[in-house]
Amino acid sequence: MKTIKFYTLTILIAVLFTACSESNDDPIVIDENPLAAFNLLSSFEANNHTVEVYSKQNQYTIGYNELFFRIKDNGTDSYISDASLTMTPMMHMEMMSHSCPKSTISNTKEASVYKGFSIFQMPGNATEYWELGLEYSFGGQTYNLAERIEVKAPADGKKRVNVFTGADENRYVLAMMPMKPEVAVNDFSAMLFKMENMMTFPVAEGYTIEIDPRMPGMGNHSSPNNQNLTFDASNNMYKGKLSLTMTGYWKINLKVKDASGALLKGEDVTEENEASSLYFEMEF
Template sequence: MKFPKFLVIAMCIVVASCTIEKTDYEAEIATETTEYFEFEEVSNLISGEYAVSIEALNGTLYKGYNEIRVKIFNTQTAERLENSEVTFLPILTDANGNKSSCPHLYNLDYVATEDYYLGYAVFTSESDTTVSWQAYIDFKDGSQSFAINQPITIEEQTNMNLNMTAFTGNDDEQYIIALVSPQSPGVSENDLVAGIYKYNKPEEPAGTFPDLSQYSYSIVQDYTLVLDPRMPEPSMGNHSSPNNQDLTQQSDSLYHGVVNYTMTGNWTLNFILQNENGKIIKGTLVPTDFTPGIEGVKSELFIDILF
C-alpha cells in the first residue's frame, strides 16, 4: 500500500513535533517502578529483656504512607508478646529543636495469626541533616508497663504513584492526602486508594513529653475526593480519560476510587475535597479545553504521578 508523498511528510512532521515536546519527559517516563510485597525489618532495639522490631515493606520507611508492623519478643522466655496494649508515636525534630508528628495509628492492632502489631504512619518529610525521626513505643506485659524509643530513618519516595500532599483547607484545618495504591499502575482502569487525615489542634498546653494531645491526627470521615486525572504535558493537551470514579471512604477507613490511565507517562490527579455536607474544603475545577502545546491547568489540590 502506498501513501501520498505529502501525507508521509505530514506524518513525519507530527511525529517529530511530538518527540520535541516530550524530550523533557523521556528520562522520567523511562523510570521503572518496583512493587514491593515483602515486609522486612527496619530497626531493632533491645531494652532489658525485650527486643522490639519495626517492619515495613522492603525494610524501608518512605515519605508518605507506610504500613507498619511491630514485633515484641521476650528474650528470657523466647516468646512473642501476645495481645498486649501497644502504642506507636513517631516524632520529628527539626534543626531548631521543634517537634511535630504525622498521621499515624497510635493504638496498634494485634494480628493474632501472625503475632505482630499492625499500624501505619504517613511520614511528611525525609530524614536528613536537619530533620530526624524517633519512634516512641509503649507496651504492657502483665501488670508491667514499658516505654522505649528508637531513631528511624525516612527515605525519599522515588515511586511517584505513592506521592502525598499537605495543605490547609478552606476551614483553616491542616490536611494530608497520601496515595496508598496502586504501587505500579497499568494502562487500564486502576483501583485508586488514598488516606485522608486531619491534624487535631491541641486544646491545652503541652504536658510531659511526649504528650499525645500535641501530636494527634484523625482519619477524615465520610468526605468525598472528586477526581479529574489529566496528562499535563504540552504535547498531551491536558486530556483526561473516561470511566474514572471519585474516591469515597470504605470499611478500611481508606478512600477508594478508580483512575483510568489510557497511556503511560506523566499524569496529574486533580482533586476537589468535599466534606460530608458537600462543602468544598480544597480544590478547583480544571478547564475541559484541549490545549495542545500548552501545559495543562491544575486544580489547587493535586498530586502528580508517573508510570
Template structure:
C-alpha cells in the same frame, strides 16, 4: 457384598480426605512480602518494624510490628501503641498514626528526616499487665513521587491527605484509596469523615489528556476513602485532586480546565 463393602470404604476414605482438607487450618505468614525496616531495642525486648519497601518514606506506611525477647522468642500477646515525633529546630510535631491491631498499623509521614531534623518513634506495649517502652530515631526518606499533601483548606483547617493504593498501577481501571486526616494540634490528628475526594488524572506530557470511568473517592466502613482510577497507558500521571466537604463545598483544589492545567494539590504515579 464385597463390592458394597469396597464402595463403602472408598466413600468413607474420600469423605475423610475432603473433610480433612477442608478443616485443615490455613497457615499464613504475616511477614510475607515485607522487609525489616528497623529494630528498636530496650533491656527486655526487640521491636522489629517491617514494611513492603524495607524503609520508611513520606506518605502512607503500612507497618507490621513484631515483639521479641532479647533471646529472640516472638511475643504474641503484646498490646502495642506508638507515638512518632518530628524534632525540628525549636519545635516538635507528630503525624497521623493508626491504632495497632493484630500487630498491624500505619503511619503517615508529612516530611522526610535530615541530619538536623529527624523522626523518633516511641513504642509503648504491655505484656501480661507489665508495661514497657522503647524510643529510638528512625530514618524517613523522601518518596520518589508526590504521595502526600499537607495543606490549609478554605475552612482554615489543616489537612493531611495520603495515597494508599495503587502501589503497582496498571493500564486498567485501578482501585484507588487514600487516608484523610485533620490536624487538631501539633500532636493530634483525627480522621475526617464524610468528605469526597475528587480525582482528575492527566498525562501532562501527552497534551494533558484525561481518562474515562474514574470514580471519585468516598469513605468506606474502615474510614479509608475508596474510588476508581482509570489509567489508559503507561507513563507519568498527575492525579489532580479536589477536597469536598460534607456540604459539597470545595475546601482545597481546583478543577482542570482549558485555562487551568492542574490543581494545587495532586499525587503522582509513573509506571
C-alpha cells in the same frame, strides 16, 4: 507353626520400630519468622527486649507506611504473643515537634505479629528527624522506648501525600493508598485526616475527593470513566475509580470538598490552569 508366627511377629515389630525411628529422625521445619518475606526497617534493643519493625517497603517513606512489629524477650529468646502496643511517631524540628496520622496497633493471624500504619508528612534531615515511640505491655508490665528513624522521600520521587490548609482554616493530611496501576479502570483510594493539634489527627469523615487524572507529557489529556472518592466508614478510607488509558506519567489532580459540598482546596484543570494545587503522581 508357632515358630513361624513368632518370627513373623518379630519382623513386624522390627519394621514398625524402624519406621518410627526414621520418622522421629526427620527434621521438623518451623518458620521461625513469619515476616521473613518483608523488609526489616528497624531493630531496637531496650528493656531486655528486641523490638523489630518490618514493612513491605524497604524504607520509612513520606506517605502511607504499613508497619509490622515483633517483640522478642532476649532472656528466653522467644517472641511475645500476648502484647498490646501503641506507637507515637514524632518529628523533631528546630523550632517545634509534631506527630502524624497513625493507627492503633492490632493483632494479626500470626500470634507474635502486630500491625499498624503511619503517614509521614515530610522527610528527616541532619538536624530535623523522626523518632518512633513505642509503648508495649504484657505479663502485667508496661515498657517504653523511643528511637530515631530515617524517613526518606519515595525512591521514585512521586508525590503521594498532601498537607494543606483548607478554606475552613483547618489543617489536613491527604495520603494516597498503595496500588499497582494498570491500563484499566483501577480501584483507587486515599485517606484524609484533620489536624486538631500537633499530636492529634482524626479521620475526616463524609468529605468528597474529586479526581481528574492527566498526562502532562501527552497534551495533558484526561481519561473516561473516573469516579470521585467517597468515604467508606468500614475502613475509614475514601474509595473511587481511576481510569488509566496508557502507561507513562500521570498527575492525579484533586479537589477536596467537605460534607456540605464546600470546596476546601484544589482547582479545576482548564486550558489556562494545567494542574490543581493538590495532586498525586504515578508512573508505570
